[in-house]
Amino acid sequence: MKRRSFIKTTAAGAAAVTAPAIWSEAKAQARNETLLIVNESPPNSMDIHGVGANRPAYEVSWNTHDRLITYGAKKDANGNDHYDYTKLEPELATEWDLKPNSVTFKLRRDAKFHDGTPITAKDVKWSFDRAVTVGGFPTFQMKAGSLEKPEQFVVVDDHTFRVDFIRADKLTMPDIGVPVPVIMNSELCKKNATATDPWAMEWCKNNTASGGAYKVERWQPGQEVVYVRNDDWKSGPMPKIRRVVMRIIPSAGNRRALLERGDADLSFDLPSKDFAELRTMPKLTVVGTPIENAMTYIGMNVTQKPFDNVKVRQAVAWALPYQQIMDSVMFGQAIPLFGGADNKSKGIVWPQKDGYKTDLAKAKALMAEAGYPNGFETTISFDLGLASTNEPLTILVQESLAQIGIKAAINKIPGANWRGELLKKNMPMIANSFGGWLNYPEYFFFWCYHGQNAVFNTMSYKNPTMDALIDKARFASGKEYEDAVNGFVDIAFEEVPRVPLFQPLLNVAMQKNVTGYRYWFHRQLDYRQLAKG
Amino acid sequence: MLNLLLSRLATAIPSIVGVVVVTFMLTRLLPGDPAAYFAGLAASPQAVAEIRTKLGLDKSLPEQFVAYVGDLLSGNLGNSLSTGQPVVTEIATRLPASAELTLAALLLAVFIAIPLGVLAAVKQGTWIDHVCRVVTTAGVSLPVFFTGLLFAYVFYYLLQWAPAPTGRLDVFLSPPQHITGFYLIDSALTGNSETFWGALRQLALPAISMAIFSLAPLARMTRGSMLAVLGSDFIRTARASGLAPRTVVFTYAFRNAVLPVITVLGMVFSFLLGANVLVETVFAWPGVGLYAVNALITSDYAPVQGFVLTMAVLYVALNLAIDLLYGLVDPRIRLDS
Numbered sequence: 045m046k047r048r049s050f051i052k053t054t055a056a057g058a059a060a061v062t063a064p065a066i067w068s069e070a071k072a073q074a075r076n077e078t079l080l081i082v083n084e085s086p087p088n089s090m091d092i093h094g095v096g097a098n099r100p101a102y103e104v105s106w107n108t109h110d111r112l113i114t115y116g117a118k119k120d121a122n123g124n125d126h127y128d129y130t131k132l133e134p135e136l137a138t139e140w141d142l143k144p145n146s147v148t149f150k151l152r153r154d155a156k157f158h159d160g161t162p163i164t165a166k167d168v169k170w171s172f173d174r175a176v177t178v179g180g181f182p183t184f185q186m187k188a189g190s191l192e193k194p195e196q197f198v199v200v201d202d203h204t205f206r207v208d209f210i211r212a213d214k215l216t217m218p219d220i221g222v223p224v225p226v227i228m229n230s231e232l233c234k235k236n237a238t239a240t241d242p243w244a245m246e247w248c249k250n251n252t253a254s255g256g257a258y259k260v261e262r263w264q265p266g267q268e269v270v271y272v273r274n275d276d277w278k279s280g281p282m283p284k285i286r287r288v289v290m291r292i293i294p295s296a297g298n299r300r301a302l303l304e305r306g307d308a309d310l311s312f313d314l315p316s317k318d319f320a321e322l323r324t325m326p327k328l329t330v331v332g333t334p335i336e337n338a339m340t341y342i343g344m345n346v347t348q349k350p351f352d353n354v355k356v357r358q359a360v361a362w363a364l365p366y367q368q369i370m371d372s373v374m375f376g377q378a379i380p381l382f383g384g385a386d387n388k389s390k391g392i393v394w395p396q397k398d399g400y401k402t403d404l405a406k407a408k409a410l411m412a413e414a415g416y417p418n419g420f421e422t423t424i425s426f427d428l429g430l431a432s433t434n435e436p437l438t439i440l441v442q443e444s445l446a447q448i449g450i451k452a453a454i455n456k457i458p459g460a461n462w463r464g465e466l467l468k469k470n471m472p473m474i475a476n477s478f479g480g481w482l483n484y485p486e487y488f489f490f491w492c493y494h495g496q497n498a499v500f501n502t503m504s505y506k507n508p509t510m511d512a513l514i515d516k517a518r519f520a521s522g523k524e525y526e527d528a529v530n531g532f533v534d535i536a537f538e539e540v541p542r543v544p545l546f547q548p549l550l551n552v553a554m555q556k557n558v559t560g561y562r563y564w565f566h567r568q569l570d571y572r573q574l575a576k577g
Numbered sequence: 578m579l580n581l582l583l584s585r586l587a588t589a590i591p592s593i594v595g596v597v598v599v600t601f602m603l604t605r606l607l608p609g610d611p612a613a614y615f616a617g618l619a620a621s622p623q624a625v626a627e628i629r630t631k632l633g634l635d636k637s638l639p640e641q642f643v644a645y646v647g648d649l650l651s652g653n654l655g656n657s658l659s660t661g662q663p664v665v666t667e668i669a670t671r672l673p674a675s676a677e678l679t680l681a682a683l684l685l686a687v688f689i690a691i692p693l694g695v696l697a698a699v700k701q702g703t704w705i706d707h708v709c710r711v712v713t714t715a716g717v718s719l720p721v722f723f724t725g726l727l728f729a730y731v732f733y734y735l736l737q738w739a740p741a742p743t744g745r746l747d748v749f750l751s752p753p754q755h756i757t758g759f760y761l762i763d764s765a766l767t768g769n770s771e772t773f774w775g776a777l778r779q780l781a782l783p784a785i786s787m788a789i790f791s792l793a794p795l796a797r798m799t800r801g802s803m804l805a806v807l808g809s810d811f812i813r814t815a816r817a818s819g820l821a822p823r824t825v826v827f828t829y830a831f832r833n834a835v836l837p838v839i840t841v842l843g844m845v846f847s848f849l850l851g852a853n854v855l856v857e858t859v860f861a862w863p864g865v866g867l868y869a870v871n872a873l874i875t876s877d878y879a880p881v882q883g884f885v886l887t888m889a890v891l892y893v894a895l896n897l898a899i900d901l902l903y904g905l906v907d908p909r910i911r912l913d914s
Binding site: 074075078080082086088089094095096098179180181184249250264265266267268289291292293294295297298301302304305307308429458459463464467 | 613622624625627628631657658659660661662667670671726729730733734737741742743744748749858859860861863867868871874
């Protein structure tokens with residue numbers, strides 16, 4: 045290597061680095077018609093029924109498939125679009141006839157799959173059969189709406205499809221509008237099925253057999269998904285955005301930089317602090333929607349001493365540093381669930397404020413009453429996968445509990461192990477979050493407080509009175525229903541096996557020229573309502 | 578030469594067998610239950626058990642190992658659960674991305690470090706020697722992710738000289754036709770200048786941040802080794818015989834000093850290839866490091882095993898290449914040792 049040639053090469057290299065971008069005409073055009081979304085984690089499948097399909101995979105499925113019905117929209121308190129769980133609207137089905145024992149759907153006659161095949165009732169049946177048969181999450185979710193057996197799904201004629209009920213369940217209709225019962229191209233799937241894989245699970249992992257508003261143009265696993273609009277889509281108003289690019293940018297700092305520089309159009313997945321700061325900037329729109337039926341809480345294992353004692357649990361509830369958590373962990377990006385007037389239910393809404401606030405004197409008195417005037421030692425565990433919230437939160441809780449004599453060691457559990465640890469149900473105290481898709485208080489309580497002891501009843505709480513109220517609420521209506529809901533909320537607040545802290549927000553930041561964002565219960569982005577420019 | 582090659586390859590086999598066994602055992606000994614992880618949010622114990630059977634995790638360890646080795650022999654590294662793709666395809670698409678970045682960084686580092694080291698040795702104690710010392714100390718004490726973030730902040734966010742750190746190509750460019758998997762080479766071969774410039778612009782910042790880090794060991798080794806050679810008798814003789822200083826330094830001293838530099842080069846290369854996960858994270862670079870770390874976080878066995886195995890094979894190949902290179906550079910080592 046000669047010195048002179050070295051200098052020459054490096055000089056040429058430096059010139060290359062700073063050379064201006066070569067913006068072709070076509071590229072500038074493409075930029076205006078394309079929505080660029082930057083996210084943290086990539087989809088792992090194109091098939092929502094696939095084993096372990098993750099949340100980003102739900103987004104792919106939601107935008108590329110039709111369902112029979114969808115939900116209407118309303119404006120939330122801040123004037124932003126919000127799906128409306130009380131309003132079911134047509135998607136592939138144009139109308140339906142709901143009877144006590146069945147529901148009959150009339151299908152759109154001009155709807156076609158992406159490959160041009162007309163969509164018929166046999167495709168719907170095949171898809172529903174698949175969802176209740178393949179096991180795992182899709183089958184479980186179908187069951188939540190009492191959709192359990194293939195015999196329930198009947199092809200009446202090419203454009204008429206009937207679902208027979210096995211029991212009267214008010215969640216059956218809403219469950220047909222969730223992301224799981226998608227309509228798939230049965231002929232195309234069968235062509236790619238094998239004897240050992242009759243539902244073409246393997247093929248569908250990498251291919252979409254769908255007829256929805258967007259088609260997947262390119263999928264580079266772990267890197268990006270590129271969509272183009274399906275111009276033949278009939279099941280709703282034509283989407284305004286022609287192309288959508290979803291790129292994975294692992295570093296949160298860079299996602300923010302891309303937004304601020306105007307290079308990316310939209311992002312979820314930023315730390316609360318960034319959202320709090322972006323909110324004050326005039327060049328971006330930030331929308332924060334309270335996540336329905338969700339809360340972040342401190343759970344105590346009631347099967348273990350000393351948390352089997354209700355006085356100890358109440359002492360903890362009076363000792364938590366609520367306002368500090370709101371200010372320095374969430375930066376105000378959450379709805380407080382503490383400091384209400386008392387521990388009585390305030391109506392048929394969930395989550396709602398309980399009556400606890402930070403009152404150390406009261407907490408100390410309760411500890412003494414419970415027989416622990418000098419406190420005790422315990423551990424508080426959290427999921428490292430959500431460390432940006434959980435770590436500062438548990439540290440504040442630790443400091444605060446120390447003041448009433450509870451010495452809590454912090455136990456950080458890697459994301460991959462968290463589920464396994466929850467299943468074991470032996471952690472004494474945890475910081476955790478839960479949210480349910482279907483926005484009914486009894487749905488939340490069924491998962492989180494019912495004595496059936498599901499994974500999400502992380503406190504192993506069992507109370508026959510409460511179970512009876514939850515079961516009643518699932519099938520009752522009117523005054524009886526309201527009494528049941530108020531009843532179990534009162535018990536939850538009084539017995540306090542889990543202390544609600546706050547209701548998290550689903551935050552999204554986007555460029556000012558992006559409009560039409562709508563909040564969905566599945567918390568994924570619906571590209572179909574968005575517009576740009 | 579052939580004997581050397583064969584004996585080297587023979588010694589590599591036990592280490593690869595060892596790696597296969599160790600990776601298999603390690604990934605199983607790690608805490609964490611992939612079945613619980615992949616069963617999803619609303620999983621019941623039955624659902625978790627179903628997934629466990631589906632993944633073959635309910636079998637005994639020896640059974641799992643036999644199945645694993647059988648797959649391995651047929652060139653199947655298994656499927657990644659988190660991306661849903663076969664590990665072989667994933668590594669095959671991601672390795673060129675890492676290799677392109679690493680090679681670019683290494684070339685850049687060599688072009689700067691070796692002249693710098695040589696100059697520092699020749700003009701020992703002068704300002705250029707001090708520059709060399711400062712540069713190497715700074716390079717080694719600035720972690721790659723820090724320089725990466727700093728560069729992204731300054732050159733992209735503040736100055737707008739660099740393109741957005743969105744991976745190997747701007748969002749609105751399509752990847753070039755696949756020939757080698759190296760975007761620069763592929764786009765040059767197909768004459769796609771827009772993609773070539775796009776790929777080069779994306780490559781610049783991550784390559785420079787990695788080059789700064791790998792500069793230090795190279796420059797220091799060059800300087801040290803040159804100093805030793807320059808102080809030796811045959812150089813004094815060459816100088817006394819009135820040879821031109823340029824001939825003395827390059828023809829006699831440098832050729833003799835380059836051997837330890839090659840050793841360090843090999844080490845730096847293998848280190849960079851495996852350890853550039855931080856740069857890959859900062860610049861959204863779709864390389865193998867990022868892939869392996871993500872797989873570890875989700876207890877996704879197959880990619881972790883595939884990654885470690887690929888790296889082991891690469892290390893073996895690299896060491897072999899370096900051994901052969903020694904022979905080319907230094908005739909004394911060419912003996913059929």
